[in-house]
Amino acid sequence: MENSALNIVVLVKYVPDAQFDRHLIGDAHTIDRSESILSELDEYALEAALALTDARGGAKAGNVVTALTLGPASAAVAVKKSLQIGATQGLHVNDDALAGSDAWATSLALAAAIKTLGPVDLVITGMASTDGETSIIPAQLAARLGLPQVTFASALEVDGGTVTARRDGDDYSEEIQASLPALVSVTDQANDPRYPNFKGIIAAKKKKMTTMSLADLGLSASDVGLAGSLTTVSAAAERPARTAGTIITDSGDAGIQLVDFLAAQKLI
């Protein structure tokens, strides 16, 4: 059991690139995904998975890292990027009926997708998506799969059938153990994600990439989408344009002015 091969699922989300302005579109206030990328926070999850499987001899030794995404056709980009970085195979859940799904409906479909992969040792996710930012998918998914969950891990190790994770608070650190199979979400402090190298880019082309519809997952349209969601976004407004701001000129007392400003804004 010590160093036996692992079967890991990593959730990867296709999110709007934070480099560009973000917009909401349509009556349901869904996010405009025209300039989108693999969520940076999910790169930490993928790295955590790859570090664990690399240490166990990688794909050659039977380790599997499945990059799983749920989203429209374009979301395949997130899976492909994961394959280039080093995931073994990809799974893309894509169905028109999924549009508008909230976290509850999304976690339902994700759980069903993970079940198609057979016995899984670990599900690793990022700490949040950089778009919806609910951080609730990991918990819902763990509940739906009946797995112990460890969230916001800034370090993790697997030894035999146990995962050990460190959670860092502001003034404390705690170590949590769970038996496998388990679900772990990792923070952006967990590791230093690798990027694709050229061999990875070329190798990705030959890796297995499966696309599944709701029917493939045994779900119906009413289970997901706006119908299957517990929450709806009733109103949304774009952030008002930024104003000019205050420029402090330093004539020896800039520090004091700065403190006064922050205090006036109740920021300190």
Next chain:
Amino acid sequence: MKHVETEEQQALRSAVRDIVGRYGVEYANKHARAGESMTELWQEMGEAGFLGVAVPEEYGGGGCGIYELAAVLEEASTLGASLIMMVVSPAICGTVIAKYGTDEQKQRWLPGFADGSIVMAFGITEPDAGSNTHNISTVARRDGDDWVLNGRKVYVTGVNNADYVLIVARTVDERSGRLRPAMFVLPRETPGFEYREVDMDIIESEKQYLLFLDDVRLPAEALVGGADAPLEALFAGLNPERIMTAAIAVGTGRYAINIAAEYVKERSVWGQPIGAHQGISHPLAKSHIEVELSRLMMLHAAALYDAGEDKAAGEAANMAKYSAAEASINALDTAIQSLGGNGLSKEYGLAQMLGLARIGRVAPVSREMVLNFVAQHSLGLPKSY
């Protein structure tokens, strides 16, 4: 001709942007101003396989071609990091050795080109043979099994950080005849070989050197492609050189236009962004068109070259080099003008690139020599020299 890049080519570009983006333009500018090679970036790009995309797979490379190599350089330059040694080391030297080297030479050097751990400079220009390469007088004389080289080279880029210099010489009995290049891999620390920095007035991370070869003795294995190598052996390296020079120029043009476009959207002088004035927007739009057109010619030349269409590739590579150099010089000038005083400040990093952009009009082959080539070979006009 295909106009849509494959997923791998797009992923390659994006991965290069990721790496270079993490170093940032500040890194590139700092090294350019200090005249220091971007060694860390080079090594990281090399380890990721991006400098070796064109090296055959059996030697640890990416098994692709000059198209992909040019894409790597174009993306790096677009972010302000013109890795000029990519023009020389993988594109010229790596290609010549891959195409004309013996099995032993390939075993010995190509793995180093695949991961960027070998840097090889390229010396063809001489004090009396710049545009006129027929005048090359660096001579290689046989002595037993060895070769003994004598001559001078000038403007050779990056010798200080190179492990080797690929020297273009001619064999002694062909001194007066048609150019019969003989190429030698010269380890930098060889007795009789010295190099001295040429005092250039360019803000750039690589420097140029004057080379002195005085009775430099090299073993038989240093000769690449044989003593009577066809002229094609040399052009196997020179066409990629032109394509890669075009890639730097395209990247530099894009870099300049990107900075200017951002700036003129924000800067207001008369109550609206200056980008609203057509006196500003039209020159930028025109520069953008010119850069993109030259980019298309560069990609076309690279595709032809990789397809083994050497003659057509030669013509296209010359045209791409010409138009990309002109477009980037113009784009930089336009960008500087668009920023007003800021265009000439260090903060915006545009003016410092004038020298770099200007290289493309002179090297590796001057604007005039490209026009001569096109007049003679494309249009069939008589030669004046």
